[in-house]
Amino acid sequence: MDQNKIRNIAIIAHVDHGKTTLVDQILKQCGTFHEGEEVNERVMDSGAIERERGITILSKNASVNYKGYHINIVDTPGHADFGGQVERVLGTVDGVLLVVDAFEGPMAQTRFVTQKALQLGLTPIVVINKIDRDGCNPHSALDKVFDLFCELDANESQLDFSCVYASGRKGICRKEIDDPDGDLRILMDLVIDKIPAPKGDPNAAPLLQISTLEYSSFLGRMAVGRVQQGTFKTGMTVAQSFMTDNDSDTPKVKNIRIQKILHYDGIQSSPIDEAGPGEIIQIAGLETFDIGDTLSATDKPVSLPRIHIDPPTISMLFTVNTSPLAGKDGGKFLTGNNLAERLERAHMADPALLVEKADGASTFKVSGRGILHLTILVENMRRELYEFTIGSPQVIFQKDEAGKLLEPMETFKVEVPSEYSGPIIEELGRRKGEMVDMQTDENNRVNLEYKIPSRGLLGVRAKLLSLSKGYAISQSLFLGFEPYKGDIPARTNGVLIAKEPGAAASYALAKLEDRGALFIPPATEVYPGMIIGEHNRTTDIIVNATKGKHLTNMRSKASDDNIQLTPYRRMTLEECVTFINDDECVEVTPLALRLRKITLDPHKRKQESKSPVEEDED
Known part of the structure; x- marks a missing residue:
């Protein structure tokens, strides 16, 4: 494939700002589906839990062929708990489509994913989405995006970003807000013009870092990554550089033979004979591998730095079920060995999940980025007929050089009608929250911003919905570690x-x-x-x-x-x-x-x- 005809983009946004729906329309309008083919809504959300909850949990790849260009699209999660998925895949693309709701503007997770993209020097294109929504203010949303870029120290070329106005649900797009409605080919033309073609010498030694994995019922586990240089061919032997538990500093190397190479064709995969720089491919033939492993030439093996992922903040204990009703509810996998094997697979699929053996028989400490991160794992396991018990979530503390205890802190924003603000301020104060900002808008809604320990956010959303009769809208973002803030009262009722x-x-x-x-x-x-x-x-x-x-x-x-x-x-x-x-x-x-x-x-x-x-x- 002609390297100059490849474009790699990731779609990033806050949760529920319309990324996956926008991808649906791009795939349809670029001719990915046959005429008359029945296509599910949010076709990229293929998991059962994703479809039920209406959120993206795993990063997924697709591609479109448009005007002779092969455009790889990576759909990413919008929830902060799955930030590890976003961090991994941003290294495989050259630009991002930043989707922002025209009504809400940039939110907490918008800031997180934008910061990661700007730090990597990726070229942004801003999509002000949901312009058909009542009461939206596209110009205000765009101004806030520019302010956010300035806060995040974007360079001059990033600040000179291109922008379109769209409605992913209706499949319309405009260059200017007052233009007549066009389709999303306006956006795809912009991708071709503004996103740079991938770099890399096709004649150099082959090099690829595994960024994610996929599973095929025919080929088993497949490594997914972007070819950084050289050419990978079916049947060739490459060196796999990987880490072992015994020696965490020095990578080990083994030779493996590539059985099959596939690339993305729409939402499906199709086999190809060879792949050059810039192509995002799937490789079958690796017996065992982990995300972050490097594939390179056998005569000069290379080990690229491991993919950096922010540390986990919450942990829970997973243990074998010891209740009198154990085994009576259709559970198929009940033993400690079953639990250990499944949790190890979960860690291999998602490096942001850490699994350690804990004190006690068949007890494992599983650490993740938040409650949702861990409960999605639990929900997947119970659907796979696993049976076990989980303990209460515990915040992961750290110590500074002087031995002082540090705990994770988060920025927490709440939007609520003014008549309910009093009880909510009282509740967040009880949880050691420190108010940073408080503003009342023209609709008599109060916007509260707090700095609060992660411990204080356990169970807080349900409590705030109860206090506000269901009107509270909240969002949080990991801030960093700060000195321990003191005891926070646990549940008061027996x-x-x-x-x-x-x-x-x-x-x-x-x-x-x-x-x-x-x-x-x-x-x-x-x-x-x-x-x-x-x-x-x-x-x-x-x-x-x-x-x-x-x-x-x-x-x-x-x-x-x-x-x-x-x-x-x-x-x-x-x-x-x-x-x-x-x-x-x-x-x-x-x-x-x-x-x-x-x-x-x-x-x-x-x-x-x-x-x-x-x-x-x-």
């Missing part, structure tokens, strides 16, 4: 703990409603030590949820059937994880999520606990 094994009875649950909010419906299987609700008071209380009504000769069928229960609180995985305290865990099975105490025996629990535990006498 829990209702099941006393007897069996099925929960409506009669018993009706009696418990005055004690607190229930997490389970009638007929749910419970066991001693399982958490079935949140207590109204600060102490834990042991209750009998299986007790039925005593039978007598006096019957009143109507009154027996008319037990009206308040709808129970159905907890999502994220809510479960942020609800539990250090002495509690979440039992994860393919069919259910259960909250429980780590120590199920009430007597042992009483010995371990400093606070008293009541027992319900009813």
